[in-house]
Amino acid sequence: MFAKILIANRGEIACRVIRTARKLGVHTVAVYSDADAKSLHVELADEAVHIGPSPVGESYLRGDKIVAAALATGAQAIHPGYGFLSENPDFVDQVAAAGLVFIGPSAASIRAMGLKDAAKRLMEKAGVPVVPGYHGEAQEIVVLASKAREIGYPVLIKARAGGGGKGMRRVEHPDEFSEALSSARREAKAAFGDDRVLVEKYVDKPRHIEVQVFGDNFGNAVHLYERDCSAQRRHQKVIEEAPAPGMTPALRKAMTDAAVKAAQAINYSGAGTIEFIVDASQGLKADRFWFMEMNTRLQVEHPVTEMVTGTDLVEWQLRVASGEKLPKTQSEIALSGHAFEARIYAEDATKGFLPATGTLHHLKFPDAAPEGATMRIETGVRAGDAISPYYDPMIAKLVVHAKDRPAALEALGTALSQIEIAGSTVNTAFLAALAADPDFAAGDVDTGLIARHQPALTEVARPSDEAVAAAALAASGAGALPSSSDPWSSLAGYAHFHSVARRTRLKFGEIDIAARVSMRPDGRFQVALDEPYDNANAHDFRATPRLARWPGHITVFEGAVGHTFAVPDPLARADEAAAGAGSLRAPMPGLVKLVRAAKGDAVIKGQPLLILEAMKMEHTIAAPHDGVIAEIATEGAQVTDGTVLVRFVEDQSAPTAAAS
Structure with a gap:
C-alpha cells in the first residue's frame, strides 16, 4: 500500500478519498486554488499545496503543477477523483513519466474509451450492443444533417469527448439542426477543448x-x-x-x-x-x-x-x-x-x-x-x-x-x-x-x-401563514422565550396595563409584509399579520421555529422547503430600488460567449440577445419585452452577478436576465 498520495481534485470527492486513505493509514496531500484556500478538503488533508488562481485552467487542469506538487511532497501516487484530469490520458502519461502511479486505468484504456464514436466502434467489434447513429469522422454540417435524416428524428447531438450532458442537444426537426449543432459545438469546445460531435437516434422512453x-x-x-x-x-x-x-x-x-x-x-x-x-x-x-x-x-x-x-x-x-x-x-x-x-x-x-x-x-x-x-x-x-x-x-x-x-x-x-x-x-x-x-x-x-x-x-412554494409569522417574529428582534428566571424579565414586552406591540416589515419576493408582534402573559409571542396574509388570526409561538438569520434575510424551513424573506434596512435609500431601471442584468457571474443583437436593434419579447457561459454551461439571455437596445455587452466580456448586460431605450423595468 502507498505511504502517501496526492489528490488532484477538490470538494466532496477529495474529502471522500481522504476519509478512506486515513482508514488505510495513507497520508494525503491536497491541492487547492485561490478560491479553495480555506476549503474543507485542505483542512482534512495531512498536507496541502497551492497550485494557482481560481479558474480551473490555471489550477486544477494544470497537470504540470499537480505532478510538481506530488514530487515536492514525496507522494507516490496521484488520485484524480472525477472531472478535471481524471480521464485525460496525456496527464496519465505525465504522471508515469515522473515515476508516479496514477490511481486509475492506463492511458491506453482511457484513450480507447475517450471519444464516444471510437469507443462505440470498438464495442461493436467486441460484441457489445451499440445505439444506432453516426459515429464517423466527418464533421461537415451537410454530412451530419444528412446522417440525422437517415437515422430519423428526433436525434441527439453529442460531444465526442467528455460527459455530464455538456455539448448535448436533442433535435426534433431538421430546421432546428443547424442551431443545435452550433450550440453543442460551442459548449463542447468550452468544456472539453474538442467541438467534434456524433449523432444518434433518440430513444423515445x-x-x-x-x-x-x-x-x-x-x-x-x-x-x-x-x-x-x-x-x-x-x-x-x-x-x-x-x-x-x-x-x-x-x-x-x-x-x-x-x-x-x-x-x-x-x-x-x-x-x-x-x-x-x-x-x-x-x-x-x-x-x-x-x-x-x-x-x-x-x-x-x-x-x-x-x-x-x-x-x-x-x-x-x-x-x-x-x-x-x-x-x-x-x-x-x-x-x-x-x-x-x-x-x-x-x-x-x-x-x-x-x-x-x-x-x-x-x-x-x-x-x-x-x-x-x-x-x-x-x-x-x-x-x-x-x-x-x-x-x-x-x-x-x-x-x-x-x-x-x-x-x-x-x-x-x-x-x-x-x-x-x-x-x-x-x-x-x-x-x-x-x-x-x-x-x-x-x-x-x-x-x-x-x-x-x-x-x-418546480412550483414555487408559498410559505404558510405560520412561516410568515415566524419570519416576522425573528425580524422583530423579540427572539424566543426569555431565558432569565426573574419574573419581571418576562414582562419586557409590556407597559402599564397593556402589552407593547412591535411593528415589523418583511419582503417575500415582491410581496411586502407587515406584522405586529406582542407578548402574552403566559410568555408566548403573538404575531398578527396584515394583508395580504390573514389578519384575523394571531399566531402564538412558544418554541423557536426552524429558521436561520443571515445578513439582511431570514429563512424559515418547512420540510424540505426554505422560504427566504428579506428584512428591509430602514436606513436604505428609497431610490436604490430604481437603480438599473431600463436594463437587463446578469443572473450570475460568467463569460459573454456570443452576442446576437446590436445597439439600435429593435427586439421583441423572447428574442435571444446573447449567450452567457457560466458553471460550464451555456445560458441564453432573451429580451424580457419588446424594445430598442441602447447598449449591449461585448463578446468575451467577463461579468459578475448583477452586471448590466443590456440597456433599453424608453423602458421602465429593470429585470434580472432569465437564462435558459
Whole structure:
C-alpha cells in the first residue's frame, strides 16, 4: 500500500478519498486554488499545496503543477477523483513519466474509451450492443444533417469527448439542426477543448442504466451490479439509485455480461462505469439496451453501489493501483437492500435549474439516519463557505440505504425534509418533490420524467401563514422565550396595563409584509399579520421555529422547503430600488460567449440577445419585452452577478436576465 498520495481534485470527492486513505493509514496531500484556500478538503488533508488562481485552467487542469506538487511532497501516487484530469490520458502519461502511479486505468484504456464514436466502434467489434447513429469522422454540417435524416428524428447531438450532458442537444426537426449543432459545438469546445460531435437516434422512453465494473492488473474483471441514473435535468443526473427498479434477471445478466466484456476488451484496471441506454417503452427487455459510453473513473454516484454491495470502491482503487488483486471475486459480490443518492445543488429549479452562487450562512444536515435506514452525507463544504462561480455548484450528496426501495425512498424524503441551507438558492424542495412524484415512487422513471413533470416539481412554494409569522417574529428582534428566571424579565414586552406591540416589515419576493408582534402573559409571542396574509388570526409561538438569520434575510424551513424573506434596512435609500431601471442584468457571474443583437436593434419579447457561459454551461439571455437596445455587452466580456448586460431605450423595468 502507498505511504502517501496526492489528490488532484477538490470538494466532496477529495474529502471522500481522504476519509478512506486515513482508514488505510495513507497520508494525503491536497491541492487547492485561490478560491479553495480555506476549503474543507485542505483542512482534512495531512498536507496541502497551492497550485494557482481560481479558474480551473490555471489550477486544477494544470497537470504540470499537480505532478510538481506530488514530487515536492514525496507522494507516490496521484488520485484524480472525477472531472478535471481524471480521464485525460496525456496527464496519465505525465504522471508515469515522473515515476508516479496514477490511481486509475492506463492511458491506453482511457484513450480507447475517450471519444464516444471510437469507443462505440470498438464495442461493436467486441460484441457489445451499440445505439444506432453516426459515429464517423466527418464533421461537415451537410454530412451530419444528412446522417440525422437517415437515422430519423428526433436525434441527439453529442460531444465526442467528455460527459455530464455538456455539448448535448436533442433535435426534433431538421430546421432546428443547424442551431443545435452550433450550440453543442460551442459548449463542447468550452468544456472539453474538442467541438467534434456524433449523432444518434433518440430513444423515445430512454432509461439510463449503468454498470459498475472493476479490473486489476492481473487480468481480473468483475461487475458490482447496476445503478439507475434516469432522473436527469439538462442531461445531468439528479437522483441515482441501486439496483435499478424493475430490473429483470435476464436483462441484468445480459447487461452485466456486456459490461464485463467491454472492460476486458481494453484490459481495464481500476474503477469504471459502462453506461447503457435502455428502451423502456415496452418494459425492460434483454434485447433493448445499447452501449452509450464508458466513464474511465470513479463516478459521482458510486456511494449507492457501495451501500448495496458493502464495498469501499476508493479502497479498491488504492489496493489495485498499489499492485494488489481485486479484493473480491464475482461470486463474493452480492446485492443487499436499496440505496438512493440525491445531489444537493446551489441552483434555482424554478428558473430552469439556473446555477446559483452565494455564501452558505446556515448549513445543517440530519443528525441521524431515519429509522430503519443508514445514511451518508458526502460534502466538501461547511457553514460559512461560499459557492464559487468557478466550479460545479454541488453542495452535497445525500445517500440513504434501507431494506427495500419503498423503505429507502421514505428515508430519502425524511432526510431531505430535515436539511437546512440558507444563503444560496438550493434544490432541496425540488428533490423532495421528485422523490414524492407518483411515477418516480412507482419506479416508472425515464430520462424525460423531470421535463414532463417540471411545472409541478418546480412550483414555487408559498410559505404558510405560520412561516410568515415566524419570519416576522425573528425580524422583530423579540427572539424566543426569555431565558432569565426573574419574573419581571418576562414582562419586557409590556407597559402599564397593556402589552407593547412591535411593528415589523418583511419582503417575500415582491410581496411586502407587515406584522405586529406582542407578548402574552403566559410568555408566548403573538404575531398578527396584515394583508395580504390573514389578519384575523394571531399566531402564538412558544418554541423557536426552524429558521436561520443571515445578513439582511431570514429563512424559515418547512420540510424540505426554505422560504427566504428579506428584512428591509430602514436606513436604505428609497431610490436604490430604481437603480438599473431600463436594463437587463446578469443572473450570475460568467463569460459573454456570443452576442446576437446590436445597439439600435429593435427586439421583441423572447428574442435571444446573447449567450452567457457560466458553471460550464451555456445560458441564453432573451429580451424580457419588446424594445430598442441602447447598449449591449461585448463578446468575451467577463461579468459578475448583477452586471448590466443590456440597456433599453424608453423602458421602465429593470429585470434580472432569465437564462435558459
